[in-house]
Amino acid sequence: MGKASTVTSWLCCPCRCLFCGVLSCFLSVLACVLLTAGLVVLVLYLLFRPHIIHATAVSADLTNFTLTPRTWILRYNLSLALQLRNPNKRIAIHYHDVAAEAYYEGQRFAHADLPDFFQDTGESSPLNTAFLGHGSLVGGVAAAGFRREAAEGARFSIDVKLGAHMKLKLWVFRVPGPKPKIDCPLRLKRRNATAGAAGPPPEFRPTECRVWF
Structure with missing residues (x-):
């Protein structure tokens, strides 16, 4: 029973590591995109200073x-x-x-x-x-x-x-x-x-x- 559980955990570990790696990469890219978009919006706002009509x-x-x-x-x-x-x-x-x-x-x-x-x-x-x-x-x-x-x-x-x-x-x-x-x-x-x-x-x-x- 213990050996079977150990084997199952060992087989699932690579999948978990792969999933965590992909998720971490995706979140990092998303954070960079949002940060870049926010900086672009801020620069455009400071440059053009839009006002409502x-x-x-x-x-x-x-x-x-x-x-x-x-x-x-x-x-x-x-x-x-x-x-x-x-x-x-x-x-x-x-x-x-x-x-x-x-x-x-x-x-x-x-x-x-x-x-x-x-x-x-x-x-x-x-x-x-x-x-x-x-x-x-x-x-x-x-x-x-x-x-x-x-x-x-x-x-x-x-x-x-x-x-x-x-x-x-x-x-x-x-x-x-x-x-x-x-x-x-x-x-x-x-x-x-x-x-x-x-x-x-x-x-x-x-x-x-x-x-x-």
């Missing part, structure tokens, strides 16, 4: 925002002007597949595609979008929220969200960048129907938008 809603005009009773059809005419700033001193940005969506009470009611554009280092770019049309609100909660805000001065809580793809220009190199998401929570007063579209829009205070990746 800034977005501000500078003006908005809610010409029409009405809800048909019982059918809950929402008719809208909204124009929004954004100012997008690239604070980076060494990174230029090319935006493509830019799209904007408007939400009310958590429901998307409008979509608009925007043109591609290029933004140089330290540059600010205007970004204008417009939503015009009609759609339906689902559920009584959204309709109740609309009636409440309409009765409280016709000032509505509308979220405008933008998304895009980025290509970053680092010196002469262009590399894929992150996909930014911009969220602009707005409180917009609807135009007075008696004033007409020719009159001045209601006062709007510039609003900082949230930006993340």
Whole structure:
């Protein structure tokens, strides 16, 4: 019994040593790769000092925002002007597949595609979008929220969200960048129907938008 156990242990020992050697080698290579990648990322960060873009809603005009009773059809005419700033001193940005969506009470009611554009280092770019049309609100909660805000001065809580793809220009190199998401929570007063579209829009205070990746 003792001899059999000794023979079995002796036969398994080379396998264990081989496995431990391969595992140790793999872990060493993995540690070197991770360390090298971390150093490269640190050097690139210190070299380019990337900063997140800034977005501000500078003006908005809610010409029409009405809800048909019982059918809950929402008719809208909204124009929004954004100012997008690239604070980076060494990174230029090319935006493509830019799209904007408007939400009310958590429901998307409008979509608009925007043109591609290029933004140089330290540059600010205007970004204008417009939503015009009609759609339906689902559920009584959204309709109740609309009636409440309409009765409280016709000032509505509308979220405008933008998304895009980025290509970053680092010196002469262009590399894929992150996909930014911009969220602009707005409180917009609807135009007075008696004033007409020719009159001045209601006062709007510039609003900082949230930006993340």
